[in-house]
Amino acid sequence: MKHKQAGLSLIGLLIVAVLLAFVFLIGMRTVPVVTEYFAVKKIIHAIAASNPSMDETTADIRRDFDKRASAEYVDSVTGQDLAVYKHGGQFEIGIEYSRKIPIVANVSLLLEFQTDAKSNGGR
Template sequence: MTSSRQRGLSLISTLIVGAFFAFALLIVFRTVPAVNEYMAIQRILKIVAEEGDNGASVSEMRRSFDRRGQIDDVSTVTGVDLAISKQAGKTLIQVEYGRKVPVAGNVSLLIDFQASSAPN
């Protein structure tokens, strides 16, 4: 007689793997708004830098960022936070900021972002 062994995951290991995937999905779903805001900031910085290349002043660029940020629901960064400079005749706008994302209870995830108008 040959004994046949079943292969696969037991109920307990299935629950553990499921809990791990559920936690990973929770973190992904919680970080999506922060990543969307980062992408909006990145897009706005490129547009505002083009305005600077066309002769807009620093204060006009900051106001333009604030107006565009209101449209795209950017709340973490304002025009005051921008570092605006000229490099080789081109406007360079950079900003560094952190975003705290609550995960569960008193556990949070801190994400540091660095956005720039420079081409990648």
């Protein structure tokens, strides 16, 4: 009875290793960007939850964002990138931005982020 040998050849092992290295590379490049997005989201929701008074200007909210972003090491966006609207007795704060991550040579990964939050009304 003939038995067929099963297992991974050297070429198969190299292919698997290259694929795993590529996945690891993409993960290592995207994790900091996604972590920064979650920091931006947390800052925007914290500002909205602090219920800015209607006396505050959009410049005050942007300045508050810049202070918090500096503490969270957010470098991709600034307060000038925020969209701040007053609707009735509440603020709506949002941001939309993208990050291009170079992978290898002319291959890049584009990540687009969007988040917004509404305040519960003025103080």
